[in-house]
Amino acid sequence: MKVLTESDTPYLYSDCVSALCEDSKGNCWVGCRGGMGISLADGGHYRFGTLSFAGGGLADWYHVKDIVEDADGSFWIATANYGIIHIMGDVQHPETLKYSNYSYNNGQLATNSVLCLHVDKSGRLWAGTEGGGLYLYDYKENVFTEKNQEYQLSADMIGSIEEDRQGCLWMGTNMGLVQLFVPMDEDLATVRVYTTADGLQDNFFISQSSCSREGELFFGGNKGYNSFFPASLEKDNEAVPYLITDIKIFNRSFAVLEPEVRERISSVMPSFTRKLDLPYGYNNFSIEFASLTYKNPGLNRYAYQLVGFDKDWQYTDANRRFAYYNNLKSGTYRFRLKATNENGIWSQEIRELEVVVLPPFWATWWAYIIYALIGAAIVCFILRTAKNRMQLRNELHLREMEKSKLEELNHAKLQFFTNITHELLTPLTIISATVDELKMRFPGHDDLYTVMGSNISRLIRLLQQILEFRKAETGNLKLRVSPGDVAAFVKNEAESFLPLVKKRKIHFSVLCNPESIIGYFDTDKLDKILYNLLSNAAKYNKEGGYIQVTLMYAEDRDFVRLHVKDNGSGISKDKQKSLFKRFYEGDYRKFNTIGTGIGLSLVKDLVELHGGSIEVESEEGRGTEFIVTLPVDRSYFKEEQIDEEAVLPVQKTVTYLEEENAENVVAEKPKAHTILVVEDNEELLQLMVRLLKREYNVHTAENGQEAVTVLDNEDIDLIVSDVMMPVMDGIEFCRCVKNKLELSHIPVILLTAKNKEEDRAEAYEVGADAFISKPFNLAVLHARIRNLLKYKERKAHDFKNQLVFEIKELDYTSIDEDFMQRAIDCVNRHLEDSDFDQPQFVEEMGTSKSTLYKKLKSLTGLNTSAFIRNIRLKAACRIMEEKGSSVRISDLAYAVGFNDPKYFSSCFKKEFGMLPTEYQERFIQS
Template sequence: MVILTIILLVGRRLFLRNQKVQRRLRLSAIFTNITHELLTPLSVISASVDKLRDTEPQYSHEYDLMQFNIQRMVRLLQQILETSKSDAGQLRLLVAQGDVMKYIRQTAECLEPLIAKKDMKFSINCQPESMMGWIDTDKLDKIIYNLLSNAAKYGKEGGTVSISAITNDKYDEVEIKVSDDGDGISAKQMKHLFKRFHDGDYRQHQTNGTGLGLSLTQDLVYLNRGTITCHSEEGKGTEFIVRLPIKKEAFAPDQIDEKHKIDFNIPKNTIVDINTIVPDVNADPEDPIEDGYKLLVVEDNLELLMLMQQLLKTTYHVYIARNGAEAIKVIHEKELDLIISDVMMPEMDGIELTKAVKADPNYNHLPIILLTAKTQEEDEKEALQSGADEYLRKPFRLGDLKLRIDNIIENRKRMQTEFSQFSAEEEIKHIAKAPSPDEAFVNQVLANIHKHIDDESYDRDALAADMGTSASTLYNKLRSITGMNVSAFIRDVRMKEARRLGMENPNLRVSDLAYSVGFHDPRYFATCFKKQFGIQPKEFLESLLNSKQKGPGR
C-alpha cells in the first residue's frame, strides 16, 4: 500500500511537471511566432525610412531617431527569440575563422554612443591587438552588447566603463572583462543574478529591463563552451569575466563553418550611431521663434526627448533636460513659460520636481504638465496634488499635448489681457478679493506700487526689494503673468492712477497730476499718457470739465 502511494505521488509529480513543460513550450512557440511576425513589419518600416532618406534627405535627424528605435525593437525581439530557442534547446552554434580581437574591438566601438549618453568614459583594451581564432559572431555580439549595455545602465553618470580582451599562453582562449564603477550588486541580488526574469535593481536605478539579458548571456556563454563569473562590491562597481575557447578543436564538426571567414566589411547593427542626436541639454533653441513661448521638456528617454524637441520647436522655444536635477538648473538659468516633465526619472522624478517648483515662490507661477506611463487613478491624483496643472498618460498624441500647452498659454494670455484692461479702481478691487497664487503675487505688486505711487524714484529694484525677491525673478514672474516687464507695469499702474485722479478732479493742473503719480517731468508724463490713452492729459481734463459743465441730459 505504501509503495503504491509512493508510485502514485511520483506519477502525479511527473504528470504535473510534464504539463508545466508542455505549457512552457506552447508559450515559447507563441512568443517565437509573434516575434517573427513583428520582425517583418519592422523590416518594412526600416526600408521605408531608408527610402524616405533618399527622397527627402533634409530630415536626417528624424530618420536617425526612427532607425535608432527600430534597431532597439529588433534587438529586444531577437533577445526574446533567442530566449525561446534556449528554452526549447534549439540554440545552435556556428563558428567561423577570423580576427577575434578585431571583432571584439569593432563590436565594442559600436556601443560607444550608448555609453556616451551618460557622459561616461569608455576604454577598450585588446591584448594582443590582433589574433586569429574561431567564434560565432552572432552569439559574441549578443554577449558583448548585453554586458556593456548593463554597465551603461547601472554605472554612475560621469563614471567609467571598460572592456578588455586578453588571451592565455596557449592562444586557445580569450578572456573578456567588462567593468563599471557603479553602485555594485548586493549579495542578495548576486544569488539570483543569472535567473530568468530577475529584474535586478531596475526600480532603484529608474531604468527599464526585461530580466532576460544576463540569463540569455549565460546561456550563450555556455553554448560556446565557456564560463561567466561576476565580481561586485557595493559602492565600488561590478566586473563580469567571460572566458571562451577560440580553437577549432574545441567545437564539434557540425558547429564549424569552414567555407566562410568573418567579414569585417559587413556593417554592424549593434546600435546605430546616435552621436548626431545626443543633445547639449542646456543649449538655447536653434532658429528661435520671434515672441515664442519658452518650454522646458524634461524626459530621461533620450529618443523621446529629442523627438519632442523636434516636433515642438516649430511652434515654441524648447529647452531640454534629462531629469529633475538638470531641470532645476535650467529653470534657474532660463526665462520659461511652461514645464513638461515625465514622472519616472532618475535623480529627481517628475513629482519631486513639481513639488520643488511649486514650493519656490520665485518659480511657482510656472505651469507644469506631467507625462506618465502609469494608469492608476491614484497616480493621477498624486500628480495633481503635487501641483501639476495637467496630467497626460503615455502613449499620447502630439496633438493632445499641444492642446494642453495651448490651453495653458491661452489662459495666461487671458489673464494678461484682463490686467492690461483693468482701470485703477478695478485694480484696487482686485487686491481685495481672494486670489489664486498668480493673482496674489500681482496683487502684492500692485499694493506696493500704489503705496509709492507719488515716489518718482520707486523703480524695478525698489519694487523687487519690497517683494523680497531679485530683480530678475520679479521680471520673469511678472512678464509671465502679465506680459509686461517691471518698468512697463509700474508705468501702466501710474498712468491708470493718473486717469482715475483726473476723473475725480478735472480741475487739476497737468503738472500736479504728473507729480501725484511719480513723474517729475510733466512733458514726459504727457507723452506717456497720450501713448496709453490716445489723448493729451490737458485735452482729457478739459473734456471732463466740459462734460461736467453741460450736466446730464444736456
C-alpha cells in the first residue's frame, strides 16, 4: 500500500481527501478540502487552480464532497461551499476546459452545501444537499429542480444516494432511509421511508454509502451502519383504512359545540357525515383525520383537497393530520381525502365530504328579491326624473333658441349699422375736408359753413355712437380716466346744445354746486352720456318746455350725481322697464322723430363701465328725470385705467382754431419736405393732395404695393396711409416700411375708419408713429404732420449738438437704433486713422453709398463726412473729460484722426461754438 500526501503529490491540495472518482478514460479525480486534482492514465497529472465560471464569478478555495461523470463525459463536482461545479472539455488539454456553477449565489440552488451526486441508469443526475433536500438536473433547461415538495420528502439533508438493480434510489437522510422509485412518468413515483421502527440503527445517516457487486447496499450512521438487499425486503401493498375523526369550529371540537349549532352543521357525527352545512359566521373550521392501523402509523401520509378552493392536492404526514380553512366565501365545496400505508402505497379509495358555506342574510335569495324591488324603484325614479329633466331641457332649449334668434336679430341690426357706419366715414371725411377747403378758398360765408359743420359734426357723433355701442356689445369698451374739473366739463358740453334748444324755444339751465368739482373721469364716456341724455330730453320735449341739468356731490363725496330733468311727455311705468334694452324704440312717431333704439342702452353700458349707476323717474304728462351717479375718487379705478396726463378732447377747439388761423394754414411756405399719400379712394386721395400740396411735395399711391415702388425711387420724408386697401393693406405696408433698413426712419401716419382699441394697438405694434380715425379734421392732420417732422428734426439736432448721449434716449426704432450704434462704433474703431473716409465707412457698414447717406441725413441731419467728423469731435470731448486739462490740443487732434491741429480747432469751434481750449477752461478746469 502506498500513501500519497500533499507534500509529495503535486495534484493534492491537502491531506484531507474527501472524494475519489475514476472516469471512463482511467483518469483518477481527487477532491480535497481546498481544491481538486487529476492523476492522468498516461502518468501525467493536473492540479486545478482558481476556476473562472462562464456566467461570471471565481472559485479559488472549495471543499469537494463528491465527483461523478455523466453520459456526455462531462464532470459534476459537489462542494460544501460553491454548490455544484460542472466541468466540460478534454482533461488531456486542461486549458480548453470550461466551468459552470450552480449555487445559492446565482439562484440555482437553495444552499451552497451539496453532499452527494448520483447519475442513475436512465442518465438522470441527482443531487443531495444539506438544507435544500433533493434536486434533479434538467438537461434541456440547464437548471436543477427541487423535488422535495413533489415527492413529499420531509428530510432536507440528503447525505448519500445509491441505486439498486430495480432502479430504485436509496437515500440516507436526516429523517430516515428513503426509497424513491421514479419511472419515466414522474407522476407515478413512489416513496417509502424506513426508520428505526423498521430496524434501522438510527434515523440520521452520514454522507457515506456503498453498493456491492451482489447488490447489497451499505449506509453509515452515527450508531453503526445498515446493510440489506433491497429485493429481500417485504412490501405491504394493502391499503390502510382511514376516516375523518373530528370537525372543529373556531378550534372547538364538534362534540363540545352547542346542540343547536351541531344540528345545523350535521345531523350525524363527523366520522359518518357526508355533508356539512356551515352558517356564514362559522366559516373558520378544520377537518381532522387518521388511519385505522397500528402497524407503523407514523409512516402514513395523507393528501387532501377542497375542490373550489385548493388548486392542487395538499400533502401532510402523521404529525399534522388536519386541514384548516378560514374565511371561505359562501358556496358549495367538495373535500377529498386519501392516505398511504407504511410503504407509501396510496389508497385507491378517495373519501369525499360536501361542504356548504351558507350565504349571509344580505346574500340570500329573499335579500336579492328585495334588492331587485329596490332597484326597480330606483330605475323608475331615474326614468321619471330623466323624463322631467328632458322636458325641462327641451323647454330651456326652446328658450335658448328664442334668445339666440333675438340676439342674432340684434347682432344683424348692429352689424348692419356698423357696416353702414364704416361706409359713411370715408364720404364724411371727404365732405368735411371739402368744407375746410371751401372756407379757405371762399371766406365770408360763415353762416353756411356753420350749418354744414354742425350737421357734419352731428353725423360724426351718431356714427361714433354706433361704433361705441358695437364695442359695448362685444365687451371691448375700455375706461380711461384722467383728473379734471367735472363741473367745467359738464357746463362746456351742455352749452353745445344751446342752438338746438333756442331753435325749439326750450328753456335751458345748467347748475353746478359747487362751481368746481375736481375728480377723475373719462371725458369721452361722460361726453356720450351727457349728449344722449340731453338729446333725448330735447327730442321728447315741447316748445316752451324746459331742460334742467344739475351736477352735485352725492352723500359720499367720492361720487357725483348728474340730474337731467325735463317737463316733456314722460314715460309710462310699463315702458320704463324696457327703457334701457337694446333697440328699444320709444314713441318716436308721436314726436315726428327718428331713433335707433341704442342711445339709452349705450348710456347704461357707459355708466356701468364707469362704475356708476343710472335711475329714471318719470310720470306721463309731467316729464322725466334721469339721475346718473359716478365715482370720481382715484381709489375707485385700477392703475391701468388712469392716465394722469390725459388730454381733454380738442375736437371743438380744433375747428375754431382752424377757422381762426385759416389764413396761416394756406400761407405759402417753402416746400422743404416730401410726403407720400396712400389711399384707395380716388376722391379722398385727390382732395388730400390738393390740401397738402400747398405746404409739401406730394406723391401718391393707391395701395401698399404701389407705395413700396414709390419709396424705392423717391426720397420721402413722411407717409400718410389708409389702413383698409386692396393688394397690400396699411398695416402690412407699415410693417414692411419699419422692417426695412432703407425705409425704417420714415414716420408713418395711419388713417382708418376703425377706432377700436385693438386696432390702435395693432397699428402701434407694427411701428406706426400716429393713428387718426376717420372722419378727421384737416387741421388735426396738418398739425400731426408738422409735429412728426419737427420731432424728427429735433432728434437730428439733439444728436448733432449733444456731447454726451445714449442712443436709446433719442427714441429711434429698433432697426434705426441698431444702425446708429453700428455706425458710431465703426467710426470709434478708426478714431486715430486719419485716412478713414466715406468709401471705407460704406464698406464696413455693409450698405450702399446712397442708403448710408439717406439714413444718416434723415436720422442726424448730417451727410456721411459730417457724421464721421461729428463723432471724432465728440470723442475729443470725451478724451478731454477723461484726461483733464493736461492733454495737449495737438495730441488730441491726432488721437481723433485730424492731421492738422489748426483744422481740428476750426472744426471744433464750428461744431460746438467754442475752441477746444475754451471747452477745457469752461467744462474741464471748473
